[in-house]
Each structure stands twice: as structure tokens, then as C-alpha cells.
Amino acid sequence: MSDITALQDDLLNQIGAASDEAALEAVRVSALGKKGSISALLATLGKMSPDQRKVEGAAINAVKDKVTQALGERRDLLKSAALDARLARETLDVTLPVRDAPAEAGRIHPLSQVWDELTTIFADMGFTIAEGPDIETDDYNFTKLNFPIGHPAREMHDTFFFNPKEDGSRLLLRTHTSPVQVRTMLSQTPPIRVVCPGRTYRIDSDATHTPQFHQVEGLVIDKGSHLGHLKWILHEFCKAFFEVDNVNMRFRPSFFPFTEPSLEVDIQCRRGKDEIRFGEGEDWLEILGCGMVHPNVLRACNIDPDVYQGFAWGMGIDRIAMLKYGLPDLRALFDADVRWLNHYGFRPLEVPTLAGGLSS
Ligand code: DAH
Numbered sequence: 001m002s003d004i005t006a007l008q009d010d011l012l013n014q015i016g017a018a019s020d021e022a023a024l025e026a027v028r029v030s031a032l033g034k035k036g037s038i039s040a041l042l043a044t045l046g047k048m049s050p051d052q053r054k055v056e057g058a059a060i061n062a063v064k065d066k067v068t069q070a071l072g073e074r075r076d077l078l079k080s081a082a083l084d085a086r087l088a089r090e091t092l093d094v095t096l097p098v099r100d101a102p103a104e105a106g107r108i109h110p111l112s113q114v115w116d117e118l119t120t121i122f123a124d125m126g127f128t129i130a131e132g133p134d135i136e137t138d139d140y141n142f143t144k145l146n147f148p149i150g151h152p153a154r155e156m157h158d159t160f161f162f163n164p165k166e167d168g169s170r171l172l173l174r175t176h177t178s179p180v181q182v183r184t185m186l187s188q189t190p191p192i193r194v195v196c197p198g199r200t201y202r203i204d205s206d207a208t209h210t211p212q213f214h215q216v217e218g219l220v221i222d223k224g225s226h227l228g229h230l231k232w233i234l235h236e237f238c239k240a241f242f243e244v245d246n247v248n249m250r251f252r253p254s255f256f257p258f259t260e261p262s263l264e265v266d267i268q269c270r271r272g273k274d275e276i277r278f279g280e281g282e283d284w285l286e287i288l289g290c291g292m293v294h295p296n297v298l299r300a301c302n303i304d305p306d307v308y309q310g311f312a313w314g315m316g317i318d319r320i321a322m323l324k325y326g327l328p329d330l331r332a333l334f335d336a337d338v339r340w341l342n343h344y345g346f347r348p349l350e351v352p353t354l355a356g357g358l359s360s
Contacts (some may be wrong), residue, residue, distance in 0.1 A: 008039055008063045009073060021078050027069050037254025038064050087118035094110055105347025111214065111333055114321040117196055117352045117359065118216055121240045122195040124354050125233065127218070130194040132180035134201070135162075135171050140179035144300040145258040153257050158203035160211075178258060180295075181312055185301035190308050192221040197317065214317035221293065221303065221310030227261075230290060230311040238267055240285075242324060243358060244279040255268035259312060275326055285323065288315035292320045324359075 016124050018024035031038045041060045045053050092233035132140075147154050164170045180196035196217040205211055220229065228271055231251070238247040248268035256262040265288050271279025291314035295305035318330055325344060327333065332340050352358040 001307060004041070004059055004063055006320055007041075010067060011037070012070055013066050015074045018074060018078070020074065021082070024071065024074055024078060031067055032064070038067065067074070082134075082219075091344050095227070103348050106348050107341045108348055109333075109341060109346050110321050110325050110346070111317065112344045113215070113352065114317055115322065117241060118317070118320075119195065119239075120352050120354060120358065122218070123236055125236070127193050127195045130180050130184045130196045130219075131198060132174070132177075132183045132196065134173060134199050136174040136179050138172060140171055140182045141172055141176075144182045144297065145178050146294050146296040146300070147257045160203060175202050176199075176200055176314060177215040178312070178314060180217055181258075181297075183264075185221065185298070185303055190221040190303065190310075192219060193308070194219050207277045210317060210318070210330055210334055212334070213330075214316050216315050216317055218290075218313045218315075219293070219310065221298075221308050223308060225310045227263075227292065227311065230313065234265060234288070234290070234313065238278075240354065241320065242278040242359070247279045250284055254265065254289060254291075256289055256291060258294050258297045259289075260294045261284075262289065262291035264289050265313075276323065280324070286321070287320060288313050290314070 011027065014027045014030075015024065018027055030036055033039065038060065042064070045057050045060070048056060123129070126274060141159075142157075143149065143156055147298050159175050160173040162171040177196045177198045177200060180194075180198065184192060184194050184196070196219070198215065198217075199212060200215045201212050202209070218233070220233075231249075233246060235249060238249065239245065250266040250268070251263045252266065254262045254264040264286055266284035266286050267278060268281055269279070269283050270277045271283055290311065293310045293312050298305040298308060298310075318333055321327065321333070322330060327344060332344075345360070
């Protein structure tokens, strides 16, 4: 076999073995490029005699044509194979189920849900929402609420104080939502009907207490508001909130500096193995404190206690959320654990309404 036939066979083998277009291009350059093997053979023609050139020239060009043709065919083949592979790879199965939209995948925190539920219920009763700052003065958090300076009741609120200012006064993180009562009475004239949900803070931490928690305060001031109204409001609220037809409630005498008389409210319940039912049963659960607003508080807020009277209540939002939704540990509410949220959270588009159902 002549050298030239060997070269041709070798090149055709390499072309046949090239597995992609880049490999094929490398073979082309090695044969037909400037320094390629066929180009080198063609360059030898100039030094040949005319007779020899005729014979050799025809032979080399025949090889060149064969190789060029083989390169073209192989390129077409590789191109269509690459296209087939890409088509197979990028196949889209339109019959697969679509992924949940982000609004479906997210979850509403049970506290936000309960917050929405209770503001919905009170708004329906004609209450407006009032808010106040988390950082309060000692005056609004205690003094105007009839906690005399040095009174032991102040010690019951384990308070986070800021460093004293130059004049000796200290700001604090509000220990309850009751200062919003003060702010409301100072800025509005009766009749007043507000609920004040918000964050509250106390130095306390265990399975049933967290340093930051939530309360909702209620306040009604008018000429003839009395405890009967308060009882009705709380009764209606509990029925709507716990989504039961009847709730038995128990009002016990208690003490708060800002109310007189003061009461604590328990609701009746039955504890099962894994759940708790509200409205009936043998157990009682405390859910809030309330009372008639103390005349000293009205006076401190520029309201004449000889003309106006009213009632107030304060309720732990975290507590009623745990009760209603069977959340075992208060601290989980603040853990920001997405697995917990996926389990206990609510679907974002199911906004609580009285007409459509609060929690379903
Ligand atoms: N502020 C009280 C607390 O945090 C709760 C409370 C009790 C609020 C009676 C009230 C009320 O408005 O009348 O312990």
C-alpha cells in the first residue's frame, strides 16, 4: 500500500472516529490546514517533473476530495445527532402538575392569623383599632394607670427599663397594652370604643412565658357603659373566636390598679387526650383581666369621672392562639422554624372573615 493510500485510510478512520464537531475540526486542520498532512503533500508538487506531477497531483487531489467529502458527511451526521440529543434532553412534559404559586406555598403565622381574627371580630362589633409605641414612658405605662410611684404592683411587671435620662426619668418597653388606653383617652373625646393589639415585654422566660409577647386591650368609655356591656362583648367575642355556639364564662374578683372593680375571666373547657374543647366541660381556663376603669385613670386622662365611665380588658394573644390551635409550647411561636410554620401556619389567601369563616 502506497503512503498516500495509507494516509487516506488513516484520515478516513480518524474522521469516522470523531465523536463531536470539535474533534472533527481537529482532524480537518491536521489534514487540510496550513500545516496539514495533505497540504504538505500538495506542497511537494512544485518540485516534481511535469510527468510525475500529473500522476502524483491527480492522486493527492483525489485523496483531498475524498477526505473533504468524508469531513462534510461526518459533520452533517454529528450535527443532526447533537440536535437529536438536545431535543431529547430539553423535552418538556406538559402533563406534569404545575408547582404551587408562591402565594400558595407560603404560610401565615398562627399569631398573625389570630391577630386578624380578633380584629375582624371586634371591628364587626363597631370597635376601631388603636395603636401605641413599644417604647413607653413610665408615666403612661404606670403612673397614669394609677400605679402610685413605689407601689408594689409595679414590681409585678418585671420591666425592661432603659438607662435613666439626665432628669432621672426612664423609658421602658411597655409591659402591657394598657398605656394605649391612656393615649386614646388623651387624644379622643368619649364615646370611645377601641381595641389595641400590640407587642408587650416582660423579663420572663419559660414554657409559658416569653420576654416578648402580645396582648389586645379593649376600652369603652361612655356615659352609661357598665359591666353588663362588658360581659356581653366578651361572651360574644369568645363564641366568635373559638367558633362555638355557646361558651360558659366565669368572672372572678381580682385586682388591677387601673380598674375598680377588677375581674378575671375564665372560660369553661374540656381537656381531651390531644385536644381541648371550649364552651363546656369540667375545667376552667383563665383568658383575660378586665374591670371598670378607675376614676383616677379617667381623671389622669382629662375625662370627668362624674360624667363618664367605662370598662376595659386585656387579653394575651399568644395564650388564646395556643388554646385555639393547640400549640403545645409558647416558645415555638418565636422560633421562626419553617417546618413548624408549615405545620401550624395558615394558607395566605384564606383571609379570616365572619361571613366566610374565621379559620376554615
Ligand atoms: N394590663 C393587664 C396586664 O397586663 C391586663 C388588663 C387587666 C388590662 C384588666 C385591662 C384590664 O385593661 O382592665 O396584666
